[in-house]
Amino acid sequence: MTYVHQQTAEPSPLSLADAIARHGVRLQVERNAELYAQEDEVDRLYQVVSGRLRTSRFGSDGRRQIGDFYGPGDLLGLETGPRHRFTAEALTACDVRALRRAQVRATVGAAQLDLAILEATRRELERAQNHMWILCLKNAREKVSAFLGALAQEAGGEPCELPMSRQDMADYLGLTLETVSRMLSQLQGEAVVEFAGARTFRIRDWSPLEPIAA
Amino acid sequence: MTYVHQQTAEPSPLSLADAIARHGVRLQVERNAELYAQEDEVDRLYQVVSGRLRTSRFGSDGRRQIGDFYGPGDLLGLETGPRHRFTAEALTACDVRALRRAQVRATVGAAQLDLAILEATRRELERAQNHMWILCLKNAREKVSAFLGALAQEAGGEPCELPMSRQDMADYLGLTLETVSRMLSQLQGEAVVEFAGARTFRIRDWSPLEPIAA
DNA sequence: CGGTTAATTGAACGCATTCAACACGAGTGG
DNA sequence: CCACTCGTGTTGAATGCGTTCAATTAACCG
Numbered sequence: 001m002t003y004v005h006q007q008t009a010e011p012s013p014l015s016l017a018d019a020i021a022r023h024g025v026r027l028q029v030e031r032n033a034e035l036y037a038q039e040d041e042v043d044r045l046y047q048v049v050s051g052r053l054r055t056s057r058f059g060s061d062g063r064r065q066i067g068d069f070y071g072p073g074d075l076l077g078l079e080t081g082p083r084h085r086f087t088a089e090a091l092t093a094c095d096v097r098a099l100r101r102a103q104v105r106a107t108v109g110a111a112q113l114d115l116a117i118l119e120a121t122r123r124e125l126e127r128a129q130n131h132m133w134i135l136c137l138k139n140a141r142e143k144v145s146a147f148l149g150a151l152a153q154e155a156g157g158e159p160c161e162l163p164m165s166r167q168d169m170a171d172y173l174g175l176t177l178e179t180v181s182r183m184l185s186q187l188q189g190e191a192v193v194e195f196a197g198a199r200t201f202r203i204r205d206w207s208p209l210e211p212i213a214a
Numbered sequence: 215m216t217y218v219h220q221q222t223a224e225p226s227p228l229s230l231a232d233a234i235a236r237h238g239v240r241l242q243v244e245r246n247a248e249l250y251a252q253e254d255e256v257d258r259l260y261q262v263v264s265g266r267l268r269t270s271r272f273g274s275d276g277r278r279q280i281g282d283f284y285g286p287g288d289l290l291g292l293e294t295g296p297r298h299r300f301t302a303e304a305l306t307a308c309d310v311r312a313l314r315r316a317q318v319r320a321t322v323g324a325a326q327l328d329l330a331i332l333e334a335t336r337r338e339l340e341r342a343q344n345h346m347w348i349l350c351l352k353n354a355r356e357k358v359s360a361f362l363g364a365l366a367q368e369a370g371g372e373p374c375e376l377p378m379s380r381q382d383m384a385d386y387l388g389l390t391l392e393t394v395s396r397m398l399s400q401l402q403g404e405a406v407v408e409f410a411g412a413r414t415f416r417i418r419d420w421s422p423l424e425p426i427a428a
Numbered sequence: 429c430g431g432t433t434a435a436t437t438g439a440a441c442g443c444a445t446t447c448a449a450c451a452c453g454a455g456t457g458g
Numbered sequence: 459c460c461a462c463t464c465g466t467g468t469t470g471a472a473t474g475c476g477t478t479c480a481a482t483t484a485a486c487c488g
Contacts, residue, residue, distance in 0.1 A: 057347075061425055065350050067343070080336045085343070111325060118332040121339055122294045128342035129281070129299070133271075135349040136279050136388040138477095140444065166467065174350040179444055181468055198452085198467060211275055352445095354476065380435065393476055395436055412435060412485070 016116035017075075019107045020047045024097030029053075035088040035096065036077065042084055044098045046076040051094030052163040055086035056171070066172035068127050069164060071154075078120040091163040133214065135174050142212050143173040144183040148193060148201065149209040162199040230330035231289075233321045234261045238311030243267075249302040249310065250291065256298055258312045260290040265308030266377035269300035270385070280386035282341050283378060285368075292334040305377040347428060349388050356426050357387040358397040362407060362415065363423040376413040 024047065029035055035046060038057055048070055055067035055076070067086045070076060076088055077098075104113050134146045147169065152160050162169075166177040173180065187193045192208055195201045203209070238261065243249055249260060252271055262284055269281035269290070281300045284290060290302055291312075318327050348360045361383065366374050376383075380391040387394065401407045406422055409415045417423070 059347075059426070059428060063350075063352075065347055080332070085340075114329065114332060118294065118328060118335060121332065121335045125335055125339045125342060126299075128339060128346060132342060132346055132349060133273075133279055135346060136277075136385075138277075171350075176445060177467080178446080178469085182444090185468070212273070214273060390477060391435080392437085392478080396476090399436070 016108055016112065017047060019104060020045060020097050020099045023103060023107060024099040027096040027098050029090040029094040029096055031090055031093050033090050035090065036084050038084055038087045040084045042077060042079050042082060044077055044100055045104060047097045048072050048074045049095040049097055052091040053088050053094060054091055054164060054168060055088050057086045064171050066168060068131065075120050078117050080117065137212060140175050140179045140183050141186065143175060144180060145187065145209050146212050147173060149213060152203045159200055159202045230318065230322055230326060231261060233318060234259060234311050234313045237317065237321060238313040241310040241312050243304040243308040243310055245304055245307050247304050249304065250298050252298055252301045254298045256291060256293050256296060258291055258314055259318060261311045262286050262288045263309040263311055266305040267302050267308060268305055268378060268382060269302050271300045278385050280382060282345065289334050292331050294331065351426060354389050354393045354397050357389060358394055359401065359423050360426050361387060363427060366417045373414055373416045
């Protein structure tokens with residue numbers, strides 16, 4: 001979910017990911033199930049093998065905010081505090097590898113773990129800053145365009161799947177689901193994107209998307 | 215600029231801050247001057263001694279986003295990449311201590327530096343997530359309220375200074391400066407806040423602010 | 429005390445929201 | 459195979475809020 005995602009892929013091969021892949025417990029998370037909940041104790045690291053997840057948090061009045069969307073290769077649970085600040089839920093059936101922190105420490109060393117946490121935290125920060133940028137865009141059309149653009153960029157030309165609902169997109173963009181739907185229809189009407197069903201799309205014209213990217 | 219700021223103040227006393235305080239070069243930054251610019255090479259760490267600064271970034275079409283506002287004790291320049299992703303500018307005359315990275319490494323050790331960077335990155339992430347929360351609030355009134363509330367919370371009951379312009383606040387909140395001004399007038403009209411001049415205020419009634427805090 | 433920038437206020441417009449109705453698709457059972 | 463249902467997505471119409479452009483006032487600094 002960030003334009004720079006591809007540039008920031010592990011600069012140095014971290015053995016953390018290797019350790020998780022080798023020693024991690026395979027976890028099957030079914031659609032809509034929680035991987036962990038807000039306020040849960042942080043004790044494990046997770047690496048997404050397949051499937052998509054979202055992180056979210058709720059305000060005291062029931063308002064929901066989407067943290068971000070995660071896919072294969074992404075790490076979750078790399079928080080420095082003792083408790084999770086977001087809930088992680090599966091958008092699709094997921095295959096996840098989990099490894100206890102203590103075991104990571106023993107396997108790859110504390111310093112290595114800290115370094116990996118730093119790297120992941122930095123990536124999270126970039127995601128958050130990118131997300132903030134989208135939230136500051138002027139109108140709904142730009143927000144939805146930027147969102148689709150970022151997704152499509154990851155997919156690299158291929159038809160892109162939307163694993164999340166319109167409500168998820170709305171909460172991510174700070175809009176209502178109706179407005180999201182309207183903008184999608186509008187963008188399709190103007191041949192900027194092309195939808196095949198409600199959750200599969202392709203970018204037909206990148207030119208309106210580029211000026212709003214960073 | 216975050217509600218949780220006080221809770222997250224250095225859990226373990228990092229000698230990084232000590233090193234900067236002892237070996238750092240004292241820097242006088244006058245109002246509106248740049249401490250560093252977007253795309254500048256990252257080579258120094260900064261600790262604010264006095265004064266206030268803002269970080270900002272510009273989009274290709276001239277749009278500005280405020281990263282955050284910084285005050286005494288805050289660290290800047292703790293980025294992991296080679297180039298600054300935001301510009302840092304002084305809102306008021308500032309007293310800043312600066313220390314070259316290489317020197318930090320020699321003085322307190324690389325591991326210690328990494329740990330400090332991790333800690334600071336984590337705090338930045340929390341700030342960003344808090345900022346995102348504010349940006350997702352329903353209307354302008356809530357955004358401005360949340361902003362004032364966070365500022366006043368730091369001040370702790372005392373009359374609070376606003377070092378930034380209405381335009382800065384607007385860019386931070388994703389609004390126009392006119393709307394910010396209107397909301398301030400409205401909140402004062404309803405005796406939620408009380409302004410003494412355009413840039414000094416005090417909260418008179420916290421009850422409308424609490425339900426929107428996280 | 430002028431001169432300049434920052435902040436406030438006004439009025440009209442446009443866009444996102446709101447509430448509502450309708451369409452579509454997947455899954456189930458008659 | 460069709461009818462039914464439930465969840466999800468789309469569309470419509472009216473309202474209201476934030477923006478826009480413009481004018482006025484306040485604050486700041488020589």
